[in-house]
Amino acid sequence: MSAEFSISLMCLDYLKIREQIEILNTRADYYHIDIMDGHYCKNITLSPDFMRAVKKISKLPLDVHLMTEYPGDFIDEVRNAGAEWISPHAETINVDAFRTINKIKSLGAKAGVVLNPATPLEYIKYYAGKLDMVTIMTVDVGYAGQPFIDEMLDKIRLAKQWKKQYGYTYKISVDGSCNVKTFKKLHDAGAEIFVAGSSGLFSLDPDLSAAYDRMLRNFKAETSV
Secondary structure, three states, X not given: OOXXXXXXXXXOOHHHHHHHHHHHOOXXXXXXEEEEOOOOOOOOOOOHHHHHHHHOOOOOOEEEEXXXXXXXXXXXXXXXXXXXXXXXXXXXXXXXXXXHHHHHHHOOOEXXXXXXXXXXXXXXXXXXXXXXXXXXXXXXXXXXXXXXXXXXXXXXXXXXXXXXXXXXXXXXXXXXXXXXXXXXXHHHHOOXXXXXXXXXXXXXXXXXXXXXXXXXXXXXXXXXX
């Protein structure tokens, strides 16, 4: 099974944004954009304006993760800013999940959802077949550098099982502590897209180009992919 990497741009060195984006443009598969409102989780990171700036210097798909209390308030804006993938948290769309997914797709974007560690996969079972991506958080939301939650491996395995059993076509993404210590167990469980942030990429070398090459070597050494 092949693997793709979505690079968490909240982990960039903000004094070197353009330089680092230009390095990543030649290597990454997606850019992971965390939109936080300071309410759903106690942090505020990137924004639609940041997305527009990235779009001026990159053609890579923007994978937008809406960590917001009211994701409906952001869907139009992030799509207009260039989002190709839009994933609200399943916990925030319980009352209008089908309407939200249909809205995202009507705008020409791919629709995903994100599940917090304490949220079971069964929470999305009635609309899983409509999704393009299921992102399983392997840390609690809001901050980089948190420890990996091993119990999420069973959730990833179940998402993979659903794909095989029901013919679902969503990609299985994992977000949180994707690094040399977790690559093998995540890949073996069924992860397809790895959100790479501080521990898996940016902390590996001050030179981001060298860090990316090291991440790929780590991944290959652990998974043989």
